[in-house]
Amino acid sequence: MADRILGVLAAVPFLLGTVSSSGTQGTTAFTFADPEIIESSALVVQDGLFLTTNDSGDSGRVFAVDPATGRTVGVTHWSEDPVDVEALAPAGPGHVWVGDIGDNGEGRDSVRITRVPVGAADATVHEPAYELVYPDRAHNAETLLSDPRTGRVYVATKDVFGGRLYAVPRHLSATSPNRLRAVGDVLPIATDGAFFPDGRHLVLRDYSMAVVYAFPSMEKVGEFRLPVQDQGEGIAVDARGTLFVSSEGQHEPVLRVSLPAEVRDALTPPSAATPPPSPSPGVPDRSIGIQVDDRPVWPWLLTGGIGVAALVVLLRSLRPR
Template identity: 65%
Template sequence: MRDRVLAGILVVPFVMGAAAAPSHPGRVELTFRDPAIVESSGLVLQDGLFLTTNDSGDSGRVFAVDPATGRTVGVTTWSEDPTDVEALAPAGRGAVWVGDIGDNTASRDGVQVTRVPVGRGDRTADATTYELTYPEGAVNAETLLADPSTGRLYVATKNVFGGSLYEAPARLDPEGPNRLREVGPVLPIATDGAFFPDGRHVILRDYSRAVVYTFPALEEVGSFRLPDQDQGEGLAVAADHTVYVSSEGQDQPVLRVPLPADVRRAVAPASASPTAAPTASPSSGTFSREGRELPEQEYTDRPAWPWFLTAWVVLGGLVVLVRSLRRR
């Protein structure tokens, strides 16, 4: 119980810090119209469709959404009772990896990933599930990534004191467990992430910002604020390096976020012009929103007082916690 209280206190600065900082502008790409999509946690752009899944509490379902309409055009049901689904990652044409990797109480002996077929039309999948284990014991995570060059899976942990990126074995054993290996440190409170198409960079997000790293060195090349969202837990990268983000909640939009110029130059393929702006649609397909763009969101200027209030809340909470521990 004490651990949960401490974790709750320490999360406050991130939440209120996000409230104090101005956000990056974004454009509405589509709005999820399916009333069953209420806790979008994880986002993949593949085969001309946006793919998402609900957070824990739902059955195991992946929704395929048409970017042109925001309407669900296919649902894959793969489990009736997953533990805590938090993430998706590309798994090749017509499939995604589903990450049942959430563990808020850090009590699971292992977490699971499942390769699930997706696309237009409804289906029930009898898919193989693989167990992953951490070398140091249970850890909470909400981010699953797949290397576009090798298909290898990576998990970024959601740790208040700083997250870590873990690498799964090159070949997963269905009999398991598959032991993860720590690659290096990443931002705290990671809620989703993705590789860029050439595999040379990864991008991770929390509730208010995104950070881009080289891969596999994990050297930070830039960070930027994300648009305001109720609870941003989805991120996808298109073939043209365009970034899309989604949020929990019903009828939530998927926002297109332009990369800052310095980040765009850093992640540009060696053969491409570093100053070229993204021009392609949100997939390798033919979908285009030309002539149908919605107004760009405005910056939101916010006061600095939440930071000061945050400091007092954290200090007071820690004092109370330390005193209670001393009495035991």
């Protein structure tokens, strides 16, 4: 409860309109029909299915949902007693990373991720968990991402005064702690995130807005408000770059969100610039380091002449008589 209060307080400035971008509308893609999905805290689109998991308090299970009907078509049980499951990230065809990374009291010595098979069938699996350790101190986190180009996993913390993105080691050990590495700063109260298909951009959300970052520089590309939801926490990007958001609660809709034009334009790769024409033989190339002004000169001469005349009149008026 205290964590949610902090989240609401952090979202107040955005609700009051201090974010420069206009609000974004959403359309319902489908609605979760499964009454067991009551606290959808993460969202992944993969292999034509939407994957989600309940927030802390549930057993370790991942729901695979058919967006055509909203019905659950498969549940993978991977743990009976996780500590605080909060996140999912793609982990290759038929798999997701599950993040047992929540830590509201910021007192856990380590957190864990597990690669879990998912799909249109029920299954109970026993997969190895990989222990993660922050380089500085314990953090609460609800966001797990994976780079579509390399498969590398990242954790974004849910710190009130500004979070941070951490990289998981490329090669994970199942027998010893895996030390995280700080990558860059992110928005406060991050509740979920995802890479875009190009691997050059990622999006993170809080309860009311989303921020798009260039990767790996983590420079902010744009920010925009998300549609109003009961407790919006999940965000996912499909293979075409379409954005979806989800909310905690029973029978909640998953919304398809259109990116604002300025953000969409920023994500578009620049077209190859047309090379300048080669200089003609015997003609100096003045295209580099020289700015040519094609505006007519007479307005500048006229303005300068008027200024000089006014100065002369002023000086004459000041001469003693």
